[in-house]
Amino acid sequence: MHILLIEDDELVARGVTAGLRLHGLTVDWVGTAAAAQAALDSFHFDVCILDLGLPDEDGMALLRRWRTRGQSLPVLVLTARDAVEYRVEGLQAGADDYLLKPFDLDELLARLHALHRRAAGRSVNQVNHGSLSFLASTGEVALEGARIDLSRRELALLRALLQHPQRVLSAERLRDSLYGFEQEVESNAINVHIYHLRRKLGPNIVETVRGQGYRLGAAGW
Amino acid sequence: MNRMSILKNAAPEKADKTLSAKSRIGRPWSLRVRLLTIIGVSLVTLWSLVAVWMLIDVRRELRTALDDRLAASARMVAGLVMQLPRESMALGKPMESALDVVARDGLACEVSLLRGEVTMQPVARTTSSPGLADVQPGYSTRSFGGKLWRTYVLQEGGIRIATADRIDVRESLLRDIALTAGIPFAVALAGSLLLLWFGIGSGLRPIEKVRAALARRGPSNTAPLPETQAPPELRPLVDTIAHLVGRMQEAMARERRFTDDAAHELRTPLTGIKTHLQVMRLATRKADGALVAQQALADVERGVLRLQNTLDQLLLLARLDGSLQPAPQGRSFADAAARLAIDDAQAGQPAKGRVRLVLPNRTIELAVPESLLVCALRNLLDNAMRYSTVPSEVVLRVEMDENQAVAFCVCDEGPGLSKADCALATQRFWRRGTASQGSGLGLSIVSEIASRYAGSLQLRPRNPAGLEACLKFPENFTHQTTADMAPASGY
Numbered sequence: 001m002h003i004l005l006i007e008d009d010e011l012v013a014r015g016v017t018a019g020l021r022l023h024g025l026t027v028d029w030v031g032t033a034a035a036a037q038a039a040l041d042s043f044h045f046d047v048c049i050l051d052l053g054l055p056d057e058d059g060m061a062l063l064r065r066w067r068t069r070g071q072s073l074p075v076l077v078l079t080a081r082d083a084v085e086y087r088v089e090g091l092q093a094g095a096d097d098y099l100l101k102p103f104d105l106d107e108l109l110a111r112l113h114a115l116h117r118r119a120a121g122r123s124v125n126q127v128n129h130g131s132l133s134f135l136a137s138t139g140e141v142a143l144e145g146a147r148i149d150l151s152r153r154e155l156a157l158l159r160a161l162l163q164h165p166q167r168v169l170s171a172e173r174l175r176d177s178l179y180g181f182e183q184e185v186e187s188n189a190i191n192v193h194i195y196h197l198r199r200k201l202g203p204n205i206v207e208t209v210r211g212q213g214y215r216l217g218a219a220g221w
Numbered sequence: 222m223n224r225m226s227i228l229k230n231a232a233p234e235k236a237d238k239t240l241s242a243k244s245r246i247g248r249p250w251s252l253r254v255r256l257l258t259i260i261g262v263s264l265v266t267l268w269s270l271v272a273v274w275m276l277i278d279v280r281r282e283l284r285t286a287l288d289d290r291l292a293a294s295a296r297m298v299a300g301l302v303m304q305l306p307r308e309s310m311a312l313g314k315p316m317e318s319a320l321d322v323v324a325r326d327g328l329a330c331e332v333s334l335l336r337g338e339v340t341m342q343p344v345a346r347t348t349s350s351p352g353l354a355d356v357q358p359g360y361s362t363r364s365f366g367g368k369l370w371r372t373y374v375l376q377e378g379g380i381r382i383a384t385a386d387r388i389d390v391r392e393s394l395l396r397d398i399a400l401t402a403g404i405p406f407a408v409a410l411a412g413s414l415l416l417l418w419f420g421i422g423s424g425l426r427p428i429e430k431v432r433a434a435l436a437r438r439g440p441s442n443t444a445p446l447p448e449t450q451a452p453p454e455l456r457p458l459v460d461t462i463a464h465l466v467g468r469m470q471e472a473m474a475r476e477r478r479f480t481d482d483a484a485h486e487l488r489t490p491l492t493g494i495k496t497h498l499q500v501m502r503l504a505t506r507k508a509d510g511a512l513v514a515q516q517a518l519a520d521v522e523r524g525v526l527r528l529q530n531t532l533d534q535l536l537l538l539a540r541l542d543g544s545l546q547p548a549p550q551g552r553s554f555a556d557a558a559a560r561l562a563i564d565d566a567q568a569g570q571p572a573k574g575r576v577r578l579v580l581p582n583r584t585i586e587l588a589v590p591e592s593l594l595v596c597a598l599r600n601l602l603d604n605a606m607r608y609s610t611v612p613s614e615v616v617l618r619v620e621m622d623e624n625q626a627v628a629f630c631v632c633d634e635g636p637g638l639s640k641a642d643c644a645l646a647t648q649r650f651w652r653r654g655t656a657s658q659g660s661g662l663g664l665s666i667v668s669e670i671a672s673r674y675a676g677s678l679q680l681r682p683r684n685p686a687g688l689e690a691c692l693k694f695p696e697n698f699t700h701q702t703t704a705d706m707a708p709a710s711g712y
Contacts, residue, residue, distance in 0.1 A: 009489045009492075009493065011489075011490060011493030011497075011520060011523060011524050011527070012489060012492050012493045012496060014493075014497075014516075014520055015492075015493050015495075015496030015497040015499075015500055015517070015520060016496055018497070018500045018504075018513055018516070018517060019496055019499055019500045019503060022500060022503045022504060022507065022510070022513065023503075053485060055652070079485075080484050080485040080487075080488035080489055080492070081481050081484060081485060082484065083477075083481070101488040101489060101491070101492040102488055102491045102492035102494075102495045102496075103492065103495075103496075104495075104499070105495075105496055105499040105500070105503075106499075
């Protein structure tokens, strides 16, 4: 899951980034509305965490602009302002969820997973794909009931494929989901993770669509 | 009964007394009663004066008219008697008794013949006549048998005609007239008071309308007052209330903004601390998490420091804000305060000696407590050091300006502020752009300290770059001790 964190406070941003990364999520942090817009224009994100007090623009205005432009990225608003009217205003501006500072990292994680799940049209935490079952909140993977250990990147790759089971995802898109935009990665880095995923979950779990990208295939042997 | 319970019992009694005293003295008259009293009393007084005046006039006129009637009657009788042959009267021997005529309208009359200068012979008289033989010619008022009479005597050609009427009859006539005129007068007065009561009521209705409009508003209603059709006399009141409501709403909005900002400032570092603590817990469970945990610990410490700083600033500001209390008194020396502030500001900084102190040639004493002066200077120095890069110099210059005010000027070579930002910078929680290190309260505190001691804080951009912040205290708040030379400059 590729998260865009828009937060002007460095301390909070570093904490959230570190915490979510420890949970196996890919997090990119920007400090201003302008940077957020630039990031959103050039990368794919699954969920956005938006702090309302941004230095260059009100977070609410940014969100409203996104929604009027048809940007459907799930947005979780993070704020220290707790008056009810702020929450109502936030939700009316197009926020999908609202979390008050100081929050619990586990709660943030659960809500991010819920938003991600809802965006894929699922209402339960567990994803079943053939003989493969995947617990979105904890990242536990089982094949025919047997638990499989996956590395952080492998998990991120599987999560991205499971989120859009019918769609062909480009290599860049998958790279965004795995690494975020901060890291310089070599062009074949994804292939390594695809190779490991095929070794652990069956040779057809990732289908290569020539010239376009990759797609989720059948699990198991 | 112990002392506490005595005290407890005594308190409500006292409260009762003050309450009743308040209701007795403080209850003002209603506007309606007030107006009615003022208008009613003046109306009654004025009309009563007019009535008395009229009564006096009528009385005089009546008296003249009745006197004229007496004279006219006498002349008429004289004319009649003249027509009679003198013999018919003179012939007869002196009558034993005069001819008695029954009079009907309360007028008495006596006719006598004069014989010589003093003797006279009564000829005829009305039965009601009290005996007018010894009355002087002309008008006079006499008492006969305890009753007052008005008399008129006419002597002409040997005949004496005396006419008289009773004063008490005259008085009762006057009373009747007064009563006839007075009853409608009194009724009209009562009627006009009644009309006044209702008239005032309807005249005061616009006030009631305005009151109702005000009563309908909730405390959270931020809309301006509705445009009621208030008469011109009420307009200033309505405008004043509208103005007051507007200012209160502004103050409320400001308070709310402050609370929101304070919540944001306190919750943000708290969030950072909490998140980093959770990261630490997570990281210690992982095999390769030692580095992450270490980093998180360092961040927690930073967060705690920031939270502490913000709390300190907020508390200081709250104490300074208590404008009901008098400002704490104290004195300080400009050079000592400047040195202390520089020490404090550089304490946590890796790069020492960035601040250069420039002092004037004499000792300056200020009527500002040293702790507050140091705090203000430290905030200015903190800002200067925070927003300028490390090798650049920060200068603290103490000088007497052209208005004989002591100026503490802190100059840096950082990015500075635009003119518009300079105006905003002393607002609470204002921060420049993305900088998130400060609490946003430093300049508010400096400005608050300045205003409590009749000083001022001026920010202006420097040429070509940087910011100059001048904290000034006026001359009458300073006094020189000696002309002893202080070190000229350098720290």
